[in-house]
Amino acid sequence: MSRSARSDRESSERVTVSSVPISRETLVPLTSAVDVEAAWLDRLVVAACEMPVSEGQTAVIEFMVRSLGEIFPDCGVGACLVEPPASLSTPDLRALGEQQLFKYVPEGEERRGVGMDPTRLFPGYAYERVLDVLDDPASGSTLHLASDDPQLEDDESPMMHVARRAALATGRGLGLARGHAKATLDARDLRALNSHMVQAEKLASLGQIAAGVVHELNNPLTSIVAYTDWLLRKQGPNGDPDSLERLRRIGESAGRILRFTRDLVAYARPSSEVPVPVSLHTVIEQALAFCEHVLAQHGAEVQRDFAEGVPPVLGMHEQLVQVFVNLFTNACHAMPADGGRLLVSSQLSAQGSHLHVIVEDNGHGISLEHLPQIFAPFFTTKVDGRGTGLGLSIVKNIMDNHGAEIRAERADGGARFVLVFPARS
Ligand SMILES: Nc1ncnc2c1ncn2[C@@H]1O[C@H](COP(=O)(O)OP(=O)(O)O)[C@@H](O)[C@H]1O
Ligand SMILES: [Mg+2]
Numbered sequence: 031m032s033r034s035a036r037s038d039r040e041s042s043e044r045v046t047v048s049s050v051p052i053s054r055e056t057l058v059p060l061t062s063a064v065d066v067e068a069a070w071l072d073r074l075v076v077a078a079c080e081m082p083v084s085e086g087q088t089a090v091i092e093f094m095v096r097s098l099g100e101i102f103p104d105c106g107v108g109a110c111l112v113e114p115p116a117s118l119s120t121p122d123l124r125a126l127g128e129q130q131l132f133k134y135v136p137e138g139e140e141r142r143g144v145g146m147d148p149t150r151l152f153p154g155y156a157y158e159r160v161l162d163v164l165d166d167p168a169s170g171s172t173l174h175l176a177s178d179d180p181q182l183e184d185d186e187s188p189m190m191h192v193a194r195r196a197a198l199a200t201g202r203g204l205g206l207a208r209g210h211a212k213a214t215l216d217a218r219d220l221r222a223l224n225s226h227m228v229q230a231e232k233l234a235s236l237g238q239i240a241a242g243v244v245h246e247l248n249n250p251l252t253s254i255v256a257y258t259d260w261l262l263r264k265q266g267p268n269g270d271p272d273s274l275e276r277l278r279r280i281g282e283s284a285g286r287i288l289r290f291t292r293d294l295v296a297y298a299r300p301s302s303e304v305p306v307p308v309s310l311h312t313v314i315e316q317a318l319a320f321c322e323h324v325l326a327q328h329g330a331e332v333q334r335d336f337a338e339g340v341p342p343v344l345g346m347h348e349q350l351v352q353v354f355v356n357l358f359t360n361a362c363h364a365m366p367a368d369g370g371r372l373l374v375s376s377q378l379s380a381q382g383s384h385l386h387v388i389v390e391d392n393g394h395g396i397s398l399e400h401l402p403q404i405f406a407p408f409f410t411t412k413v414d415g416r417g418t419g420l421g422l423s424i425v426k427n428i429m430d431n432h433g434a435e436i437r438a439e440r441a442d443g444g445a446r447f448v449l450v451f452p453a454r455s
Contacts, residue, residue, distance in 0.1 A: 090203035099134030106176035108133040108151035152176030161197040244291040254284040293420040303346035317354030330370035343451045356421040364393025392444040
């Protein structure tokens with residue numbers, strides 16, 4: 031039948047679409063498919079099962095559709111593939127998956143778009159059979175055969191045998207492809223986990239060494255700081271200027287070593303805190319209270335712009351306070367000697383799934399060249415000894431532990447840090 035005759039009939043005839051559930055038991059032996067070359071069937075089944083899974087399910091389906099189209103040159107062959115989301119654990123794949131339609135018509139191969147009606151791929155043909163793709167009943171993927179030959183309606187026809195066999199092979203091919211995709215994802219997760227563990231082990235041993243060093247250093251350093259203070263007071267404001275200057279330098283240097291050892295321990299020490307629902311606004315207020323001294327030193331004005339009805343996040347309170355203490359301290363260090371401004375704002379994402387906190391200052395800002403490096407351990411631009419270069423890498427570690435993200439931006443006349451936390455559902 032010519033294409034135009036087919037189109038004429040298309041408008042006048044109602045076509046029944048049926049879905050035939052099949053199982054291995056109901057498969058008719060292929061020996062009865064007399065008019066289909068055995069070599070074709072072999073090629074079809076073997077290729078679908080042995081096709082490298084790295085090709086992915088789209089390749090499996092394309093191959094099946096093209097091969098069947100070649101076996102039945104007068105038929106339309108198609109498939110509706112419902113691709114599951116990356117994680118295969120969701121029970122209702124159909125609701126979340128993305129649908130792709132493939133068609134092979136006698137004129138050639140055609141691949142159709144996404145999200146079209148999968149119930150009739152071939153409205154131009156009188157008869158269309160729709161077979162569930164085996165091994166994957168939940169996904170809703172289907173194989174379609176369409177023809178003008180009424181024999182197609184007959185379950186005993188050789189074409190139906192082949193179609194069922196093809197659906198079985200497609201199902202296996204899909205199963206393999208999906209298995210491969212999942213294994214690839216698992217392997218990637220495993221590699222990431224492995225490198226995290228190596229890093230954690232390194233940090234744990236660094237933490238032990240650091241804790242030992244800090245313990246040894248703490249007492250003598252505290253004595254140095256205290257005695258320097260005592261000597262400074264004893265000299266009084268009218269003391270020998272040279273001696274006063276030297277004493278001040280001793281005090282500052284000892285303070286610097288104390289800060290460094292404290293940061294090193296904070297960087298490396300594994301935390302024993304467990305996640306609980308935490309109000310970020312409370313965390314921020316506590317961090318601001320901790321930073322009262324350094325904020326006052328820089329004459330910083332603090333502006334809060336908190337969103338209403340913000341849900342808690344699942345987190346470790348102490349660690350989160352540390353995040354904001356580090357950010358506020360950095361902001362103060364960058365601010366002008368007086369007239370500093372610190373803006374802390376929060377907002378809930380449109381879907382309510384994430385919480386954004388923005389920390390912005392009017393300091394000297396971060397140069398474009400430094401921007402990619404600031405979260406790296408030991409990166410500091412502070413030449414006056416106030417920096418250890420560990421603050422932001424501690425922040426980044428803590429954010430990672432919370433499944434949260436942080437990024438730094440250049441703001442108008444200052445720096446901006448954007449923190450994105452998953453809201454607790
Ligand atoms: N608010 C900010 N404004 C300007 N530069 C900043 C700010 N926060 C961080 N930085 C830059 O990032 C670097 C790394 O910060 P950090 O890891 O906390 O180390 P440290 O404060 O000890 O130098 C700082 O030395 C500074 O150059
Ligand atoms: Mg810092």
